[in-house]
Amino acid sequence: MNKRLLGVIDATTYSEDLIELTSHRSVAAIPFGGRYRLIDFVLSNMVNSGIQSVAIFPKYQYRSLMDHLGSGKNWDLNRKRDGLFFFPSPILDKPVSGIGSLEHFAANIDFFTRSTQEYAVIANSYTVFNMDFSPLLEWHIQSECDITEVRKNGASLGIYLLKTSLLMELIEGRQDTGYLSMKDVATDINSPYRLCYYNYEDYAVMVNSVQNYYSASMDLLNPDIWSKLFLKERPILTKVKDEPPTxxxxxxxxxxxxxxxxxxxxxxxxxxxxxxxxxxxxxxxxxxxxxxxxxxxxxxxxxxxxxxxxxxxxxxxxxxxxxxxxxxxxxxxxxxxxxxxx
CATH class of the missing domain: 2.160.10 (UDP N-Acetylglucosamine Acyltransferase; domain 1)
Structure with a gap:
């Protein structure tokens, strides 16, 4: 089991291009594929990568998200130690500038202080993909990177890996550096940190518009794409509901x-x-x-x-x-x- 990684899911995203699907739910809770929610993909990826402690940071319309996730039992995260944590934002009037809001993290700094994991992977809640984070961690260490950003075809997937101690340094120093999110750090050409890019080659789509949502849903009907997302060894887990066959x-x-x-x-x-x-x-x-x-x-x-x-x-x-x-x-x-x- 990979006990070196802490999972952090940023579920604060608000998108005008998805407003017709998010008037009563967060982007993370949008239904997908008939039985899943968008957050199921990144959360399952973390669990399948051996991550035992996952923190979710939501902001808007998160009641349905909490109902879906519950205690984390369906992802084997209902644990006495570590497990699933939920940290709603206490600040609703300030817009979020990018994935990994340091202000939101600062409001829950005790969680990071108590964490024992050496590294943290910070990810958005709306990318449809099936990724093992273990090779990413090994590549990050071998490449001697301070921060690694996961990309596909040169574009950011909104996924970052760094030492938990560096994350806390960024949180505590946000007023001095002006960095408000992990995106700010990753896009600063004058950043004092060694930034690396990890290329993810398999299927991945960031669902940030109705058109992307529709096309990604239709992609599931392609057997080649379906077989890359739903793997027996790395299943996409979701809330179990007992219903009769169709x-x-x-x-x-x-x-x-x-x-x-x-x-x-x-x-x-x-x-x-x-x-x-x-x-x-x-x-x-x-x-x-x-x-x-x-x-x-x-x-x-x-x-x-x-x-x-x-x-x-x-x-x-x-x-x-x-x-x-x-x-x-x-x-x-x-x-x-x-x-x-x-």
Missing amino acids: RYSKDSIVKNAMIANGADIQGTVENCIIARGVKIAKGAIVRNSIVMQKSQIGENCVLDHVILDKDVKVSNGCTITGTDKAPNILRKGSKQGAWMKS
Whole structure:
């Protein structure tokens, strides 16, 4: 087990480009892949890398995130020593300038003071990837780096590794240096620290817009990409819900779709991500769409390039369309009963 690494997840992100999906939840808690939340990927990566102590720093709309994570049991983080820690920001009026807010960390400095791990990995909560952090740590040590930033194709993935003692130095000296986040340190060309870049070559997407969210979701329907994300030896863990298997009627047609447990499929589903407990009535056609938990689609509806948030109800005979660049979004709990086309 890797006991040298401390996990820190920055869940403070607010994105105007995701506002239609975050009016009642944080970016970290956005449903993904029918049964996961975005934070599940980085949190699972940390646990699968042997990290036993993970701190999550949220800021906005984090009730659903807390409900999802609970005690951390589903990630084996409900421990007497170390485990899962939750530190909401006490400062809501100041914007966050980048991943790894040093001001937010400073408000919880006792956590870092008591930590016994020599190194810390700081990551955002909205990157879809499956990464083992152990090789990153070894590369960081061998390269004699002060701070390592993980990149893909030359672009930052918002993941940083450094000694915990250096992190505390940055936190305590933030007023003198002017660094407000790890991003500030990593982008300062005059930084006194040795900054290194670690290239991550496998699949990784930062979900920071509706278009990225939609395209990353559709990527899951590609077997090559799916096989790079969902590995038997490094599973993506999530909150367990006991639900019956999905029911398919004899007239249902399903092609190239991911469908979670508890759904009731009586219509046609093609190229879709369907979450738990979704009901699609007979005669309905749903293509190229994302349907979140417990949404209901009535008879003879046609949905194409649509994102249905949780608990949406679409009445019989509706036609709702969008495009791959601009999918049509129905917000959580909304009811659609009129003809609609975009």
